[in-house]
Amino acid sequence: MKTRIGLAVLALLAAGCSESENMGTPEVPVNAKAIRIGHSVQGTTRAAVIEGSDVTATVLMCDGNTADWTGFTPTYKNDIQSGTLNDRANVSTASFKAGTDATVALNPTLYYAHADPASSTKSHLVAVAPDGNLAASGTIVTMKTIDGQQDVMYAEAVDAGSENSPANSINLAFNHLTTQLNFAVKYTSSAGTGEWKGKSVSLKSISIQNAQLPQTVDAADGTVSWTDAAAALSVPGIANPALNESATAVGTPVMIKGGSTVKVDVTVTVGDADLPFTNVTIKNGDGDLITETAKAHLITLDVKEPETASDATSVTATATVTPWEQGAPGSADLD
Structure with missing residues (x-):
């Protein structure tokens, strides 16, 4: 027929x-x-x-x-x-x-x-x-x-x-075949005299350390080969949102290899200065969060304002970078 x-x-x-x-x-x-x-x-x-x-x-x-x-x-x-x-x-x-x-x-x-x-x-x-x-x-x-x-x-x-x-x-x-990570960020101001009083606070970036991504899939049995864990993965879609006391979803979901801990680097902009928070391990209660394949994890980052010590003097400094100086020239004949 x-x-x-x-x-x-x-x-x-x-x-x-x-x-x-x-x-x-x-x-x-x-x-x-x-x-x-x-x-x-x-x-x-x-x-x-x-x-x-x-x-x-x-x-x-x-x-x-x-x-x-x-x-x-x-x-x-x-x-x-x-x-x-x-x-x-x-x-x-x-x-x-x-x-x-x-x-x-x-x-x-x-x-x-x-x-x-x-x-x-x-x-x-x-x-x-x-x-x-x-x-x-x-x-x-x-x-x-x-x-x-x-x-x-x-x-x-x-x-x-x-x-x-x-x-x-x-x-x-x-x-x-992957685990999915979603991020939200909140801001907790200091109970006392905070260092960031009167300054705007926003999120600049989140980077996931040692993220492995699916590279190939064997259609015969579903076996996945993954990228090396050397590179960091930036969470896309973060547009410097202002932070407040309510957790706000930021960025777009990322999908990586599951079954491991999560460590991130976060940059927060306070006033005109970028403040990095490095090697932040994500927790689940008292222990480390272990991601699971085929499950989505919501990770909430709480940015806490440091308190200013009233009886001490803080250290301030400026930074300079020595400019490159011109070195001796070189040449070669290509015969």
């Missing part, structure tokens, strides 16, 4: 292929059954991907009684001649809105293995979001952007059934 295929989603690209390879005219009616899938996003509702978010994902397909990705080689296009499917794509880009029941749009369409009579060969699907760049062979998906703003998720293998017995409900259940 022929199946009519709807318009491909022209705004998407299959991971690892060029626009000319994957985008074109709608596929003609074909003598094979298309795979129709749903989705869900598992995890906290505080995640960067929330209900209504637009999500794209790289979807991989393999055939067999079980999901065996050994020797997987990506094919990005369906070879259809005069309505006959000669070769199938096994990589597609999925597009959907999180929290809806709409069928996932696939570009290109994925088909079950076809035979006459109908094939009993099973197909299996996995997915990585957001869509990334797939290696020339194998199942490693590399993130297109690595900046702490990506809600990287994985949907483990699901049995899609076969042409003669397609699964009634194919659901890609996406789970978050």
